[in-house]
Amino acid sequence: MAKATVHVTLKTGVLDPQGKAIQHALETLGFSGIESVRQGKFIELDLAEADKAKAQTAVEGMCEKLLANTVIETYRVEVSD
């Protein structure tokens, strides 16, 4: 059984107003030196597939079809045992 984690974030260059608002809030709290904040989604999947390479391919297919909107978002898939 493999475990997959998926990070979905807005593409570079796509304005992320939520990230900007978070950055502003952090600065208001006194945290300095923040150059930028990007907010995204984190999705965990438990898979019946034991083969990591096959699991990777399967989850990438899920990202292309549903988990990410590739018009505006990029994704990163990590598979572990």
Next chain:
Amino acid sequence: MKSAVIVFPGSNCDRDIAVTLTKVTGHKPEMVWHRDATLPDDLDLVAVPGGFSYGDYLRSGAMAANSPIISDLKKRADEGVFVLGICNGFQILTECGLLPGALLRNRDLKYVCRDVTLSVEQTDSVFTGKYKQGEVVRIPVGHHDGNYLADDDTLQQLEDDGRVAFRYCNDNGAASDEANPNGSARNIAGVFNEKRTVLGMMPHPERLADTRLGGCDGIPMFESLLDRLS
């Protein structure tokens, strides 16, 4: 004119569009549940209504874009059946690939619910034929994710092909930044597909099609459809 309205769990403008279609065109649309496999035969128009299908889980429209009815919707659109997506319907049409681009969270992160002014950018379509080119109309919006974005090449292609249907503008028809309620690229409020048989727009023409509701600027859209599809 034979039309259908697709109803998803969380749709909340399905009856609004049905009332307006019935009132303006004299033909009552068939309501189709999203889990049905096929749309009715011999349709002229399919409306994908506003609302919050599936609670906007994952992304607005993402779940609905994978509902069982969508494969038949795509097939009908390919065959030339006209498709009108309003608000969440627009989000669903971009998510399922019938229209280019995507609708992001509003620029100022706020839900915007008010009347906006739009300029009619393209009257050569079955949806907009009864408007005048450049006409400024008042139509309500109500959305959190209406910030239209596509890559630069796509935006340019939309402009070159005359596929921008409506733009947010001020009272004088100028597409100013102040008149842009959500940060949409180039103030775009609605776009067509390549053949101009599919229209997606964030504003709600079906909500302002009765003087008792405060305005009639939505009526010409439904009159245009009636005129061309009867």
